[in-house]
Amino acid sequence: MKTFALYVSFLHLLFAHAGAAQHSPPPYIAPDYILLNCGSSSTKSASLDGRNWEGDSQSKFSPHNIQTTSNASTPTQQIPSVPQVPYMTARIFPNNFTYSFPVSSGLKFVRLYFYPATYAAVDKSKSFFSVTANDFTLLRNFSAFLTILALEPPAAVVVKEFIIPVLRTQCLNITFISLTSYAFINGIEVVSIPDNLYMNNALLGTGINFVNYHTSFYFDGTTALETMYRLNIGGNDVSGVEDTGMFRSWVGDMPYVIGNFGVTPYELPNVTIQYTTETPTYTAPEIVYKTFRSMGINVTANLNSNLTWNFTVDAGFNYLFRLHFCETIPEIVNKNYRVFEIFIDNQTAETDADVIVWSGSNGIPVYKDYIVSTPNGNQRKLDLLLALHPNVLVKPQLEDVLLNGVEIFKLNRSDGSVAGLNPDGVVVPTSPEGNIKLTESKRWSPLIMAVIIVIAVSVIILGFISFRTNKRAKKLGSRNVGDSNCSPLPSHLCRHFSFAEIKAATKNFDDGLIIGVGGFGNVYKGYVEDGSTTVAIKRLKSGSQQGAHEFTTEISTLSKLRHRHIVSLIGYCDEDREMILVYEYMNCGTLRDHLYSPDNPPLTWKRRLDICIGAALGLEYLHTGANHLIIHRDVKSTNILLDENWVAKASDFGLCKMGPTSVSITHISTAVKGSFGYLDPEYFKLQQLTEKSDVYSFGVVLCEVLCARPPLVRTASKKQVNLAEWFRECYHEDKLDEIVDPFLKNEITPECLKKFVEVAMSCLLHDRSKRPSMKDVVGGLKFALQLQGSSCDSPNSTAR
Numbered sequence: 001m002k003t004f005a006l007y008v009s010f011l012h013l014l015f016a017h018a019g020a021a022q023h024s025p026p027p028y029i030a031p032d033y034i035l036l037n038c039g040s041s042s043t044k045s046a047s048l049d050g051r052n053w054e055g056d057s058q059s060k061f062s063p064h065n066i067q068t069t070s071n072a073s074t075p076t077q078q079i080p081s082v083p084q085v086p087y088m089t090a091r092i093f094p095n096n097f098t099y100s101f102p103v104s105s106g107l108k109f110v111r112l113y114f115y116p117a118t119y120a121a122v123d124k125s126k127s128f129f130s131v132t133a134n135d136f137t138l139l140r141n142f143s144a145f146l147t148i149l150a151l152e153p154p155a156a157v158v159v160k161e162f163i164i165p166v167l168r169t170q171c172l173n174i175t176f177i178s179l180t181s182y183a184f185i186n187g188i189e190v191v192s193i194p195d196n197l198y199m200n201n202a203l204l205g206t207g208i209n210f211v212n213y214h215t216s217f218y219f220d221g222t223t224a225l226e227t228m229y230r231l232n233i234g235g236n237d238v239s240g241v242e243d244t245g246m247f248r249s250w251v252g253d254m255p256y257v258i259g260n261f262g263v264t265p266y267e268l269p270n271v272t273i274q275y276t277t278e279t280p281t282y283t284a285p286e287i288v289y290k291t292f293r294s295m296g297i298n299v300t301a302n303l304n305s306n307l308t309w310n311f312t313v314d315a316g317f318n319y320l321f322r323l324h325f326c327e328t329i330p331e332i333v334n335k336n337y338r339v340f341e342i343f344i345d346n347q348t349a350e351t352d353a354d355v356i357v358w359s360g361s362n363g364i365p366v367y368k369d370y371i372v373s374t375p376n377g378n379q380r381k382l383d384l385l386l387a388l389h390p391n392v393l394v395k396p397q398l399e400d401v402l403l404n405g406v407e408i409f410k411l412n413r414s415d416g417s418v419a420g421l422n423p424d425g426v427v428v429p430t431s432p433e434g435n436i437k438l439t440e441s442k443r444w445s446p447l448i449m450a451v452i453i454v455i456a457v458s459v460i461i462l463g464f465i466s467f468r469t470n471k472r473a474k475k476l477g478s479r480n481v482g483d484s485n486c487s488p489l490p491s492h493l494c495r496h497f498s499f500a501e502i503k504a505a506t507k508n509f510d511d512g513l514i515i516g517v518g519g520f521g522n523v524y525k526g527y528v529e530d531g532s533t534t535v536a537i538k539r540l541k542s543g544s545q546q547g548a549h550e551f552t553t554e555i556s557t558l559s560k561l562r563h564r565h566i567v568s569l570i571g572y573c574d575e576d577r578e579m580i581l582v583y584e585y586m587n588c589g590t591l592r593d594h595l596y597s598p599d600n601p602p603l604t605w606k607r608r609l610d611i612c613i614g615a616a617l618g619l620e621y622l623h624t625g626a627n628h629l630i631i632h633r634d635v636k637s638t639n640i641l642l643d644e645n646w647v648a649k650a651s652d653f654g655l656c657k658m659g660p661t662s663v664s665i666t667h668i669s670t671a672v673k674g675s676f677g678y679l680d681p682e683y684f685k686l687q688q689l690t691e692k693s694d695v696y697s698f699g700v701v702l703c704e705v706l707c708a709r710p711p712l713v714r715t716a717s718k719k720q721v722n723l724a725e726w727f728r729e730c731y732h733e734d735k736l737d738e739i740v741d742p743f744l745k746n747e748i749t750p751e752c753l754k755k756f757v758e759v760a761m762s763c764l765l766h767d768r769s770k771r772p773s774m775k776d777v778v779g780g781l782k783f784a785l786q787l788q789g790s791s792c793d794s795p796n797s798t799a800r
Contacts, residue, residue: 026245027281032103034190036061039072039089047085049241053187056091061099070097073184075117079156086187087115087157092122093129093176093183101172106195108172109246112160113187116144122181129183130419132175133164136224136412140419141179150423152255157186159249161227162418163198163409193246194282198225198320198409207685208320208369211347212712213722215681217318217371217411225320225409226418229311231256233324233403234264235291244282253293253406256309262401263296271328272363279365288405289326289365295390299399306343306387307401313384314420316376317410321386324405325355326365332398333362339394340401343387345372352391355402365404371411373676380421414671415549494559495571495582501528502573502580506537515589520550520654525585528570534585535570539578550654551579557653561626565618567641567651586649588642591615591701595637595708602743607646608705609756609788613781614648615640619698620774622650623691629659631689635697636678636711637704659691677711677722682768692768695777696724699763703727706756708741724764731761752788755780 037045040055047053056062057072071092078088091097110133116124124145131139139160147158166172172190176183199219207216232238232250240247254261273289275281295302313319321344332338335357342350349370358366374382388401412418497505505526506513516523521541528535540551551574558569573580591611594600603611622630632639633655641651655673667688672679678700680693700711703723711723730736736757737745748756759780765771772780 026243027275028194028245030192030245031106032101032108032190032192034061034101034103034188035086036099036188036190037086037089038091038185038187039074040086041072045085048083049239051241051247053085055089056099061101063098063100069093069095071120073119075115075119076121077117082115082156086113090115090117090119090184090186092119093178094181096175096177097183098173098175099188101174101190103166103170103172103190104192105167105170106165107193107197107199108164108166109189109191109193109248110138110162110164110172110174111187111189111191112138112162112185113157113189114144114147114160114184115157115186116148119182119184126181127184128179130177130179131183132173132177133162133224134166134169134173135222135416136162136164137415137417137419138162138224138226140417141422142419143422144184146422161248163193163225163227165221165224167221189247191246194280197282198322199223208371209349210371210373211344211349212373213676213684215684218685224412224416224418227407228313228319228410229256229406229408231309231406232288232291233405234262234293235287238285238287242285242287244285246282250285250288250405253309256311257293258308258310260295260301260305260307262293262307264291264293273326273328274361274364276364279367283365283367284324284405288324290328292326292328292402292404294402295388295400297400302390302399302401303392306389307403308385308387309406311384311386311408312381313374313408314410315374315379315382317374317413317418317420319372319374319384320407320409320411321349321370321372322367322407322409323370323386323403324365324367324407325353325358325402326404327355327359327362327402330362332356336394336396338398338400338402339391339396341389341391342368343385343389344370345374345384347372352394353388354396367405375676414673494555494569497528497571497573497580497582499573499575499578499580502526502537502539502578502582505535509539526582528582536583536585538581538583540580551581553656554581554652554654557630557656561622561630563618563621563625564647565614565649566621567649583651584643586641586651587644588646590638591640591642591648591705592637594642595704596710602708602741605744605747605752605788608744609781609785610646611640611642611648612702612705613778613785615650615701616698616774616778616781618648618650619694620778623659623694623774629691631657631659631691632694632697633657633689634674634678635694635701636675637701640701657689675711677724680768681766690768691774692771695763695771695774696768698774698777699760699771700724702756702760702763706741706744706760707739708743709739728761728764731757749788752784755784755787759784 035051035053036056036059037053038056040053041057042055044052044054057066063069073090073092074088075090112131116127118124125143127145128141128143129139130137130142144158148155151158164172174188176185199221207218209216230248230250231253233253236252238250240249243250271290273286275283293307295307323342327338333356335354337356339352339354341348342353350368355366356362358368372384374384386406388403390396390399390401392399410418503509505528506524509524513524513526514522515525515536521539524537524539526535526537527533555569555572562568567586568584569581570584571582573582588594594603619632619635622632632650632653634652635650639650639652641649643649657668657670660668667690669687670689672684672687674697678697680696683689683693700723703709704711707723707727709723713721713723713726727739730739759777762772763777
């Protein structure tokens with residue numbers, strides 16, 4: 001599958017330089033426009049596109065000690081096709097290094113230029129580093145050399161482009177963090193962009209629809225983006241100097257079209273593009289709107305296929321899709337002439353896309369934005385399909401589709417990172433003694449701890465490894481309790497295992513002892529106390545999306561909780577850069593295993609009710625029985641464990657959050673965390689967390705228990721939908737019998753089913769104020785058990 005990164009089109013640079021003088025002034029003049037030629041001592045050096053780059057040796061953007069903290073270097077090998085500026089000089093950093101750019105407030109394009117050659121005889125394949133910009137992590141464990149090897153089409157250089165908000169400090173700090181032998185950079189570009197270009201919904205107060213989730217995304221001015229794709233559909237490459245003043249590169253779409261290639265337009269010499277206040281002149285170059293791809297005149301072929309593009313992206317992120325449209329065929333001036341459907345990631349984004357309806361007239365460009373969520377599972381990369389298909393139900397005059405341009409951006413996670421992983425199959429080398437190492441699970445050596453202490457506003461050493469640092473240090477991955485508001489690591493409440501003890505307990509992490517696998521790493525069955533006690537040992541792996549924050553949060557929270565329906569934490573290990581948790585062993589595994597795995601016989605309805613009541617009792621304890629309100633924030637069927645007696649216990653407290661401590665405060669504002677399919681829509685929309693968010697997630701679990709369907713399901717039409725929404729829809733249409741687990745249909749009494757569904761539906765109410773408390777949920781489930789009849793009583797029942 002094709003891998004994409006922004007790359008320099010050398011041919012277009014040559015053409016652009018020859019014709020730049022003929023272009024009219026761009027429609028947008030950037031207040032901040034900086035071109036820094038790293039490793040160069042020249043005041044100005046012109047690149048092939050005619051732009052002047054300033055050397056960084058004496059630049060005001062460089063630190064005063066640049067000569068002692070870094071080295072200027074030139075590549076030992078020079079590929080003739082690679083331009084001299086900015087690629088034939090580089091700044092090499094053996095340690096951390098920061099450029100500071102005083103800029104106006106607003107959004108900035110940040111472009112990082114890399115030519116991964118051999119510098120100063122240092123092996124280019126050994127360079128791994130991270131890059132941050134203010135509070136955002138742009139690159140982590142990044143290897144420019146490995147990135148180049150994976151590029152299609154092949155290229156000798158790579159340009160990484162980001163959109164960074166600079167809202168308060170009016171200073172953009174770009175920091176390079178060496179992880180192995182050295183970090184390097186050839187060129188840095190900083191360009192202001194209009195605040196309403198990509199985040200205009202923040203100004204209008206509107207949201208962007210998720211195509212695979214029933215909610216909207218709202219930019220709040222603290223979102224960073226990475227440009228993944230920018231395509232001129234049906235046309236050729238468009239160089240940066242041909243852009244609208246922001247020097248964006250647009251590339252042709254042919255490498256990404258799959259199946260039917262459609263047709264590109266015939267010559268349209270008299271087309272005039274009429275920009276509007278909704279689509280200003282800087283939105284995209286005219287050439288993007290003058291070229292397009294459609295399906296052609298073969299109606300039969302059009303109706304039996306899609307026009308499809310494939311994009312490979314990093315798993316576990318949200319993506320902004322911007323689609324550009326403009327009807328330029330003279331005869332298409334009325335609505336219902338060309339109407340089509342838009343599918344993104346096999347989800348319906350639009351059912352009746354009519355460009356004339358959107359724009360109002362021929363020759364007027366428009367764009368549409370959509371947000372796509374990708375799962376954070378074991379996959380490193382995912383393929384997202386964009387497909388268009390004629391809509392014949394509205395009987396348009398032309399059974400065809402249209403697309404002029406595509407831009408795709410990756411949005412930062414809640415920890416401020418847009419960094420993806422290196423290409424598949426890459427093994428990140430272990431750092432030699434004394435060097436800094438950063439893995440995907442954010443483990444830091446003592447040396448980088450010292451660096452963070454110097455950088456941070458304040459550091460309070462709590463216990464033996466708990467830190468509370470400023471926001472930037474948290475983004476960089478220092479170990480701290482962070483936003484959980486939990487206490488430091490309580491070594492007096494649970495056991496501190498040595499790494500040698502953990503290795504002995506797991507037979508040196510024998511694969512035969514693996515009992516679970518997740519995004520965090522593997523869970524092993526282990527034996528401690530000379531083999532007399534069986535435990536579950538969770539080892540966070542390199543590349544885990546959970547890190548030191550979740551590690552310390554879980555220890556701090558779980559070690560203080562003792563309840564029949566809360567899994568017990570026995571101890572932890574934090575040695576040799578390891579983060580390991582040791583729990584009581586739960587013989588029967590997770591609830592999810594018994595709902596979906598064909599290796600397990602179906603659970604009886606009696607047992608399912610017992611499990612639901614037990615899990616609800618555990619959550620009720622978190623909300624009302626502990627010293628402070630604790631919001632779990634990740635309630636799902638995989639986090640409900642079952643012991644040998646089928647007693648259900650809530651587990652995995654890495655995302656937990658202390659609730660409001662004052663009765664006058666109804667919620668806490670925090671970044672959205674959790675698992676898609678289970679997320680409370682109000683929490684997702686408003687970023688306001690309450691204990692009712694756990695209630696909503698538990699409602700999804702109740703749906704799973706009744707239907708034996710995962711939280712994101714495929715319907716009969718092969719459309720992926722949210723289980724909660726599907727459950728609600730079937731309830732209102734009186735079609736629940738169609739989705740109830742067939743194994744249960746002759747087992748549940750009508751009265752019990754009615755009460756159980758009533759409890760589930762109340763949990764899933766969109767208005768959180770109307771959802772029941774967990775105490776009420778427990779009462780409702782116990783009543784459902786009574787309605788089922790005495791046949792449901794069992795010695796293992798958790799109802800009390």
